[in-house]
């Protein structure tokens with residue numbers, strides 16, 4: 001039997017889908033929105049579709065603002081987090097040479113590639129919080145944030161083990177030490193409640209492809225009101241202009257809000273889908289999604305007799321994924337494939353991520369496969 005909420009999503013036909021930390025399932029409403037808000041205006045109006053197409057970007061920003069408690073104009077659509085981070089760092093007045101960017105060895109590798117490349121280019125240094133450090137310990141952040149820290153990169157929920165960081169407390173420290181903060185919400189947006197007004201970060205970057213069920217290509221950045229006027233993005237274009245329709249090649253002024261990060265003619269398709277996906281998830285409510293997700297994770301943890309849990313046991317330190325390491329992870333992965341349990345394998349073992357459309361039966365099927373290992 002399917003519930004009303006399950007009916008709202010297309011789920012892969014076979015097996016138990018627990019790969020929501022990678023790609024969330026397509027909401028039916030988002031599929032319809034793509035046709036109605038992108039393809040139909042194009043078919044019927046040609047170039048005159050631009051009005052409606054641009055409305056889709058405003059819907060996207062507005063959906064994020066509602067979900068994360070921000071303001072629509074503080075968001076700017078981006079292709080992915082790597083690109084957003086590159087643009088943010090490149091837009092800021094640089095500190096003296098030798099200053100560093102703080103990040104953790106447990107951050108998503110792509111973020112490290114960006115930071116190290118930019119450090120090389122701008123005469124800065126990356127400083128890594130070692131893998132074994134406890135990232136939830138504020139003393140650790142306090143020790144690592146020194147006078148020559150320029151920017152701190154903070155991943156809200158770690159992708160390998162789903163450890164959740166106390167972002168508001170960390171950004172309180174960065175403020176006190178006048179360090180710029182950039183928070184990665186790729187693994188938390190849509191499954192863990194987020195309140196940007198409480199966080200008081202300088203920047204937040206994320207994507208829609210995972211828990212937000214919005215598909216690839218619809219990332220975003222959020223910039224706080226007090227920092228935006230200091231940002232001078234290098235990657236500009238007429239949509240970064242205060243008045244995109246001015247068309248005076250000798251005059252360029254940055255737009256007033258986060259739109260200055262837009263660049264040239266914007267991409268519309270992925271954001272048309274994800275605007276509707278985010279609205280659908282927000283309609284269900286992130287708190288309800290989180291409670292459901294944690295209930296299923298706890299149900300799995302309570303029943304399994306094999307494997308070492310690598311994700312935190314406490315809900316207030318955990319995101320939406322359960323990582324379990326088995327004696328032989330490859331063998332465990334083969335067993336999952338055989339049983340059509342859709343999951344993946346990373347450094348902390350196998351990752352299982354139940355979303356709002358997963359059921360207790362899904363959790364029990366996984367437990368059965370684990371206990372048979």
Ligand SMILES: Cc1ncc(COP(=O)(O)O)c(C=O)c1O
Pocket residue numbers: 079080081082083107108110111155157158159184186187207219
């Ligand atoms: C924590 C985290 N950050 C970032 C990314 C992806 O970055 P990008 O959007 O640049 O591919 C992922 C993808 O799995 C992730 O888990």
